[in-house]
Amino acid sequence: MIKTICPGCSLGCGLYLEDGGERGLRVWHRKRAPVNAGKLCAFGMCLPQYYGRARMENTVDGKPVTQDEAVSEAAKRLKSIKPEELAFVSVGAATCEELSSLINLCKALGCKNLELGLNAAFKTLPESLHEFLEIGVPLASVERASKLVLFFMEPFSQHPLLARRILKAKKNGAKVFEVAFVGGERGIADETILLDAAALVNSASAEAAEELKKLRERKDVFENALIISEVNPYTDAVLLRELFAVCAECGAMPLLMKPFLTMSAALLQSALAPETKRGSSLLEVFEDERVKGLFLLETDPAGVLLLSERKIQERLSGLELLVEQGAFRTVASELATVTLASDMFFERRGLVVNAEGRVLRNEGTSTTGVEILEGIAGDITGARRSFEDVRNEALKALGLEAVPNEDAVPLRRKEEKVQVEPNELRSGATVAETTRVEDYLLLYRTTPAFWSGQFVKDFVEISVEAARSLKLFRGDKVEISNAEAVTLDFKISEHLPERLIVSEMKLAGVSERLLSPVRLRKKE
Amino acid sequence: MGACYLAWATDEKIRDRAANGGFVTAVLVAALEKDLLDAVIVVKKEDVYEGIPTVTSDPETVVECAGSLHAAPINLTRFVVEFYKDERNKGKKIGLPAKPCDARGIIEQAKRQQLDINDVYLVGLNCGGTLHPLGLREAAAEIYGIDPDAVVKEEIKAGKLFLSLQSGEERECKMDELEERGYGRRDSCKMCTTKIPTMADLACGNWGVPKGEEATFVEVLTEKGEALFRNALENGYIEVKEAPEESLEVRERIKNAMVKRAEEWWQKLDVVRELTRDERLKFYVETLKLCIHCGACRIVCPVCACGDAAKCVSMHDERDDYVISMYNMIRLLHLMDSCIGCGQCEDVCPVDIPLTLIHRRFAERMQRKLNYTPGMSVEEKPPFYEAELRWHDIL
Amino acid sequence: MLAAVNSSGKAEAEEWQPKILAFCCNWCSYAGADAAGLERRQTPPTIRVIRVMCSGRIDPAFALMGFLEGADAVLITGCHIGDCHYVDANYKTRNRFEFLKEFVDELGLEPERLRLQWISASEGAIFADMVREVTENVKKVGPSPFRKSWKK
Numbered sequence A: 001m002i003k004t005i006c007p008g009c010s011l012g013c014g015l016y017l018e019d020g021g022e023r024g025l026r027v028w029h030r031k032r033a034p035v036n037a038g039k040l041c042a043f044g045m046c047l048p049q050y051y052g053r054a055r056m057e058n059t060v061d062g063k064p065v066t067q068d069e070a071v072s073e074a075a076k077r078l079k080s081i082k083p084e085e086l087a088f089v090s091v092g093a094a095t096c097e098e099l100s101s102l103i104n105l106c107k108a109l110g111c112k113n114l115e116l117g118l119n120a121a122f123k124t125l126p127e128s129l130h131e132f133l134e135i136g137v138p139l140a141s142v143e144r145a146s147k148l149v150l151f152f153m154e155p156f157s158q159h160p161l162l163a164r165r166i167l168k169a170k171k172n173g174a175k176v177f178e179v180a181f182v183g184g185e186r187g188i189a190d191e192t193i194l195l196d197a198a199a200l201v202n203s204a205s206a207e208a209a210e211e212l213k214k215l216r217e218r219k220d221v222f223e224n225a226l227i228i229s230e231v232n233p234y235t236d237a238v239l240l241r242e243l244f245a246v247c248a249e250c251g252a253m254p255l256l257m258k259p260f261l262t263m264s265a266a267l268l269q270s271a272l273a274p275e276t277k278r279g280s281s282l283l284e285v286f287e288d289e290r291v292k293g294l295f296l297l298e299t300d301p302a303g304v305l306l307l308s309e310r311k312i313q314e315r316l317s318g319l320e321l322l323v324e325q326g327a328f329r330t331v332a333s334e335l336a337t338v339t340l341a342s343d344m345f346f347e348r349r350g351l352v353v354n355a356e357g358r359v360l361r362n363e364g365t366s367t368t369g370v371e372i373l374e375g376i377a378g379d380i381t382g383a384r385r386s387f388e389d390v391r392n393e394a395l396k397a398l399g400l401e402a403v404p405n406e407d408a409v410p411l412r413r414k415e416e417k418v419q420v421e422p423n424e425l426r427s428g429a430t431v432a433e434t435t436r437v438e439d440y441l442l443l444y445r446t447t448p449a450f451w452s453g454q455f456v457k458d459f460v461e462i463s464v465e466a467a468r469s470l471k472l473f474r475g476d477k478v479e480i481s482n483a484e485a486v487t488l489d490f491k492i493s494e495h496l497p498e499r500l501i502v503s504e505m506k507l508a509g510v511s512e513r514l515l516s517p518v519r520l521r522k523k524e
Numbered sequence B: 001m002g003a004c005y006l007a008w009a010t011d012e013k014i015r016d017r018a019a020n021g022g023f024v025t026a027v028l029v030a031a032l033e034k035d036l037l038d039a040v041i042v043v044k045k046e047d048v049y050e051g052i053p054t055v056t057s058d059p060e061t062v063v064e065c066a067g068s069l070h071a072a073p074i075n076l077t078r079f080v081v082e083f084y085k086d087e088r089n090k091g092k093k094i095g096l097p098a099k100p101c102d103a104r105g106i107i108e109q110a111k112r113q114q115l116d117i118n119d120v121y122l123v124g125l126n127c128g129g130t131l132h133p134l135g136l137r138e139a140a141a142e143i144y145g146i147d148p149d150a151v152v153k154e155e156i157k158a159g160k161l162f163l164s165l166q167s168g169e170e171r172e173c174k175m176d177e178l179e180e181r182g183y184g185r186r187d188s189c190k191m192c193t194t195k196i197p198t199m200a201d202l203a204c205g206n207w208g209v210p211k212g213e214e215a216t217f218v219e220v221l222t223e224k225g226e227a228l229f230r231n232a233l234e235n236g237y238i239e240v241k242e243a244p245e246e247s248l249e250v251r252e253r254i255k256n257a258m259v260k261r262a263e264e265w266w267q268k269l270d271v272v273r274e275l276t277r278d279e280r281l282k283f284y285v286e287t288l289k290l291c292i293h294c295g296a297c298r299i300v301c302p303v304c305a306c307g308d309a310a311k312c313v314s315m316h317d318e319r320d321d322y323v324i325s326m327y328n329m330i331r332l333l334h335l336m337d338s339c340i341g342c343g344q345c346e347d348v349c350p351v352d353i354p355l356t357l358i359h360r361r362f363a364e365r366m367q368r369k370l371n372y373t374p375g376m377s378v379e380e381k382p383p384f385y386e387a388e389l390r391w392h393d394i395l
Numbered sequence C: 001m002l003a004a005v006n007s008s009g010k011a012e013a014e015e016w017q018p019k020i021l022a023f024c025c026n027w028c029s030y031a032g033a034d035a036a037g038l039e040r041r042q043t044p045p046t047i048r049v050i051r052v053m054c055s056g057r058i059d060p061a062f063a064l065m066g067f068l069e070g071a072d073a074v075l076i077t078g079c080h081i082g083d084c085h086y087v088d089a090n091y092k093t094r095n096r097f098e099f100l101k102e103f104v105d106e107l108g109l110e111p112e113r114l115r116l117q118w119i120s121a122s123e124g125a126i127f128a129d130m131v132r133e134v135t136e137n138v139k140k141v142g143p144s145p146f147r148k149s150w151k152k
Helices: A067-079 A096-108 A127-134 A139-144 A160-171 A206-216 A237-250 A267-272 A282-287 A309-317 A368-381 A387-397 A448-452 A464-469 B012-017 B020-033 B059-064 B077-085 B100-111 B133-142 B175-180 B223-234 B245-269 B277-288 B296-300 B326-334 B344-348 B355-370 C002-006 C029-038 C060-069 C089-107 C124-141
Strands: A002-005 A014-019 A025-029 A086-089 A147-151 A175-180 A191-194 A226-230 A253-257 A293-297 A321-326 A338-341 A349-353 A359-363 A440-444 A459-462 A477-481 A485-492 A500-503 A515-523 B003-009 B039-047 B050-056 B094-098 B120-125 B151-157 B160-165 B170-174 B202-205 B216-220 B238-242 C020-025 C047-052 C073-078 C114-118
Touching: A025 B296, A067 A293, A067 A321, A067 A338, A067 A368, A086 A096, A086 A282, A096 A267, A096 A293, A096 A349, A096 A368, A096 A387, A127 A253, A127 A267, A139 A160, A139 A226, A147 A160, A160 A175, A206 A237, A226 A237, A237 A253, A267 A387, A282 A309, A321 A368, A349 A387, A368 A387, A459 A477, A464 A485, B003 B012, B003 B020, B003 B245, B012 B020, B012 B059, B020 B039, B020 B059, B020 B094, B020 B120, B020 B202, B020 B216, B020 B223, B020 B238, B039 B059, B039 B077, B050 B059, B050 B077, B077 B094, B077 B100, B094 B100, B100 B120, B120 B223, B160 B175, B170 B175, B202 B223, B216 B223, B223 B238, B277 B355, B277 C089, B296 B344, B326 B355, B326 C060, B326 C089, B344 B355, B355 C089, C020 C029, C020 C060, C020 C124, C029 C047, C029 C073, C029 C124, C060 C073, C060 C089, C073 C089, C073 C124, C089 C114, C114 C124
Parallel strands: A086 A293, A147 A175, A147 A226, A175 A191, A226 A253, A293 A321, A321 A338, A440 A500, A459 A485, B039 B094, B094 B120, B120 B202, C020 C047, C020 C073, C073 C114
Antiparallel strands: A002 A014, A002 A359, A014 A025, A349 A359, A440 A515, A459 A500, A477 A485, A477 A515, B003 B216, B003 B238, B039 B050, B151 B160, B160 B170, B202 B216
16 A cells, blocks of 8 residues: 555645555545545545556657667757757656756756746746745645635635635634635635626736726725635636735735646745746747757646647647656657656655645655656766655755655745735736627636546536526537537536536637637537 | 453563453464464554554564554455455455444445455454544644654543653543543544444453453454454463453443443534424535535445445436435435444545434434344345335334 | 426416426326326326336435425325235335435425325326325425426
């Protein structure tokens, strides 16, 4: 039985995985785990299937090779690309040691284009706010908060193990508010501040700025509140900036959840490679014409990106060099010049940092991931570090001397409260025209399943009014279309505003943003 | 009632490591060494707050795992079931120390043909209840005023919870006081009335052991129990003497006091009792609305044997917008006759639904009406599956 | 079954009319319902019948789903004990019904919303009486709290 951490999101839930041989992996609840008391969400319960996907192999130009061959070939080819034309990306579940090694490799090649998944807004935010994106607050303080605001966050689907903390806070007398496009679903909020999704489709519009003023009128809600939200690679920069502005104005504190474990450890980047470009989204790296060589570490582009596989493949096949290191085959593996097979996350030895700043130990034994990265770096620099050296460097970068106890939350923000000039963050409307929404709006609800593309709820939620006007009956299907069309099952949700559709499944080809206009029809 | 003895291990090492004279450990070691059992399931202690169930045939490991671990609330039923799901283990004899809820879960699985009860040797343990590891850590800090990590040993004796520190210092607090302050045993344990595992093969514990004696009070309940006991005795692993009349009385008295306390707890924890019919409906709807359908409560349930074909799963559709989901409805219905109140479901519920309370509410009235207690005997089939057996007298 | 509950929004009389879901076995109670019609017995238009081959086929979960879909009452009917076309399957019905009854009571639904009735093929009168009686009783307790407000 291996004590491991769930790679589903940045909470870092603890569990045991047992290898049952022919009968596959088994999940056992680890009640001692301080983050989740052993409790797991549907994604955690499905980890055996998650780990049952097709495995990556060591290949060069599509031909199977040994690990050593793949490593030296990767080194050779990475060297052949100019550093400024290279990019390194890791958005998923890499350990701190692996990230430390990746940063080391990046430096060895003289490359400054390293992306660990922080939102694109990162770059444009004042430096004093960076740490708020990196570290949250201890989850225990959620239970003790007297006022909570769920800012575009539906914890029961997005981070279920956070929901119980909110329920406990409520039991302790906390007031719970939600700011959302759709509210009241589980009835845990005392009040919902409903924003009009149509006004915010184009968040840079004057209409959006006007709509967001609604928040400023509710100082009573935000004053000294703990605001829980999610920042993922697609989070709307305007909303994120508004969140910080509100925090600054009202003395509120943000707790930003993330969809990937790596994103919490991105603070390693600040410490180890502050000169690297930070907070580009993978999408930006993708669209950057200058990038000719790409190194993907434990990253499934089809998972992180909202693009269709076809689009991803098109872009990837235009690269001169694609090196991919991971445990599972992805949409990129077929196109990769070199693939490097690592062991699965639960098999690895390594540390992860969760959203609150807790350092957790993944107690597998494999160090293959670090060995590969150090092997490549070693081929380039001539110096190869041991796993212990890598771990120590990672710990030092986090400001720690030894691996801390899992019960402690050692990483804290320097500043408790957000201190910026709020209006600096509110740039106002930057485009004049508003996006006309004539039909429906599709809102993605990002769950662990959403990003992994597995065990998703394969239907969309539509409003009662939509079902009525389309004359939908049980067993019917709906067609949602934009550039492309998909046919899906639906669920009627009485909480949804008339023109909103919620999907916990990526509809690549239909929408490439978290919120976008679509057409909804009954599939005849 | 079976024959009762006071017994202890002859091996000094076992006596040192284990509690109450090491009878349970000695019996299991003897059974392994003399090939009465092929394997045993024991809980390997990580620290005071964590134990990992392990299947082993190595007597050394059994000795290492000796001693109680109150803050690792594991139900071993699923481990036994998983053991027998492996074809290679079919027909193997295993033994395990079993709390009443372990034994009852295993018997329910036997009723559902998941295992042959003749293969499973249940060394029953008296049980006053278990604690949640994180709750105990909090209590150590808040009530005992000590660093949770400095605790090297916990022990429950005479209604008190003792915590020992590295330095040898021992702190104590009355369980009642802990529980009044929101710590102490899990809710399911507080209200559990099965304190002595009379459904197991042996029932072991320290209730009734005269003060100052390092021994275990043992009741031999079945032929399998007799075999375990004789094997250990005849091969010199244990020494025994007949339990004096007084020991029997003390044990009975302790049990009765605990059962009475459990009934009081049930009165207190059953917040639904005071509600009107409409309020009750509202309570169930609002509580179960939080369910995210992760399926954990079903997976850990020691009496459920439905596997992938479970009706609660196949009749549940995420697209439905029912006020209570079919998953919850069917689970509640199906457990009315079989819920043993072990609390595993609540332990693993990600949104902290008070499942023990809810399942007990539905099951209590049905089990009382049927005069049926699940998990007591393989002979008694679950009434839900019966055509009329039990109704004959009642209707 | 679901369709039967869903597509029944037409009875728009002045007075609220409950929607009652009745499971009838093919051999006795369905024929009994038929008989009630042939004998021209007045029954309120509140009932939606689902025919099953035997009352033993009626899983209590079906009744629960009926309630969740918005049925104001659920009736389970079958051959008299001893008359089962499949020898003894209605003993099982009776057993399960006891579970269902306790379940529905604990859940907080009024007992008026659930009934088990044995009806032979010739007992049209009993069928009609049952429908009338249940309709009256359910009218007293009102619409099911499980019915979603947006569902007509």
